[in-house]
């Protein structure tokens with residue numbers, strides 16, 4: 505690559521390499537620009553061509569020699585597949601995602617979560633560039649202090665779905681219209697949070713058209729894009745070089761625009777557009793969500809919806825280790841015919857005895873709601889017997905409502921079948937938690 509910057513230019517070697525690449529590309533000197541991670545990209549249009557939509561992303565190659573990958577230095581895992589788990593009639597879209605960990609030396613235990621760095625929606629990025637009056641080629645600094653074109657920083661570096669105080673202050677300072685400036689100041693001071701709720705960076709830029717902040721300043725005022733966590737749905741004993749996830753895709757309509765969850769739609773919609781795409785991941789250990797050390801111990805798992813994920817890992821792990829303890833799973837979702845996640849695997853496990861019991865609660869297959877806790881209470885006597893036999897009790901999935909209701913059902917069972925009063929049931933459940941026999945992975 506030709507060296508364009510003078511030796512004494514005040515840049516780090518990485519910034520220098522990127523700028524030399526960028527400038528030689530812009531000047532037509534025939535060298536491909538480097539990617540955001542410093543390696544040469546086989547897809548030069550990624551960094552400095554005009555904005556085709558959606559721009560194919562350059563595959564990120566794993567670096568050698570193998571470092572210990574972590575949150576600050578994630579592993580670029582190849583996407584093996586993204587499969588739909590719901591039927592066509594479903595109101596939901598849940599995907600089974602498999603990633604290749606070959607060469608990473610990453611290890612995980614059943615119960616752990618995977619951290620994943622997503623990329624933003626290309627279309628949303630183009631709309632933001634348009635609202636900023638930017639081409640997308642403007643060099644800007646990422647949260648990791650790299651210099652990259654604005655388009656790349658918006659795709660990979662910054663959170664464009666949440667609006668923070670810094671951005672609002674900047675926009676207030678640069679609004680030409682006095683009333684817009686006053687409204688933005690009010691928002692920045694936290695006085696109009698209701699208006700801000702459910703609105704993203706594009707909403708704000710469009711609502712205040714007199715704002716004239718420069719693209720680099722605007723991006724610098726955004727928050728860094730955060731990784732998302734997903735409960736691991738596989739056992740490494742069963743899949744030594746793979747990691748599986750169960751991802752509920754977030755899509756909803758608000759303030760007259762279709763909204764997309766960043767990471768879930770990245771996996772469901774955008775990685776499939778690019779063959780061989782890699783996703784930056786790290787293992788997030790969950791030491792408080794573990795199978796019993798003794799394989800003879802029975803386990804009860806309550807995992808409606810995507811809450812099923814770690815229990816698929818638990819069942820694979822117990823199968824691979826030859827654990828003889830009985831396994832009981834409660835699963836629920838809206839409709840049996842289209843929302844029964846991993847149905848074939850679960851039914852096979854039930855048939856071959858890996859699952860001693862499988863109780864399902866399809867909430868919308870009848871007039872009244874039937875939830876997992878309905879089934880727990882129906883089978884309360886047996887559930888109590890399992891607990892008396894030393895069973896460990898696990899819950900995964902929705903934290904806001906389900907986990908609380910399941911907890912209430914557990915108290916109810918202790919009262920009804922353990923002959924306890926309210927205080928006794930409370931002490932009993934607390935003792936399960938203290939002895940690590942009641943563990944939750946809720947979000």
Ligand SMILES: Cc1cc2nc3c(=O)[nH]c(=O)nc-3n(C[C@H](O)[C@H](O)[C@H](O)COP(=O)(O)OP(=O)(O)OC[C@H]3O[C@@H](n4cnc5c(N)ncnc54)[C@H](O)[C@@H]3O)c2cc1C
Nearest residue numbers: 732733734735750751752754756765766767768810813947
């Ligand atoms: C330990 C842990 C394990 C997890 N495991 C899993 C898992 O196995 N599977 C899984 O699918 N998820 C799991 N999650 C959740 C996951 O981390 C993400 O939060 C989820 O996928 C959404 O991320 P996103 O980037 O797609 O959406 P984001 O871009 O983060 O958007 C989500 C936000 O959109 C808003 N929102 C969502 N729906 C609506 C609506 N209908 N109306 C208005 N606003 C709405 C809410 O503010 C919500 O916080 C887990 C979380 C944790 C902490």
Ligand SMILES: NC(=O)c1ccc[n+]([C@@H]2O[C@H](COP(=O)([O-])OP(=O)(O)OC[C@H]3O[C@@H](n4cnc5c(N)ncnc54)[C@H](OP(=O)(O)O)[C@@H]3O)[C@@H](O)[C@H]2O)c1
Nearest residue numbers: 752808809810836837838867875876901902905906909947
């Ligand atoms: N933080 C985030 O951004 C984010 C993103 C995705 C998911 N999540 C969380 O993950 C959860 C899992 O989502 P999911 O779509 O896989 O499953 P879900 O919404 O939990 O639905 C699974 C089943 O649980 C039922 N249910 C509803 N309320 C319940 C309750 N109080 N007790 C027991 N069961 C109940 C549902 O029934 P009905 O639908 O018929 O009521 C459905 O049959 C979500 O609820 C959400 O809280 C969070």
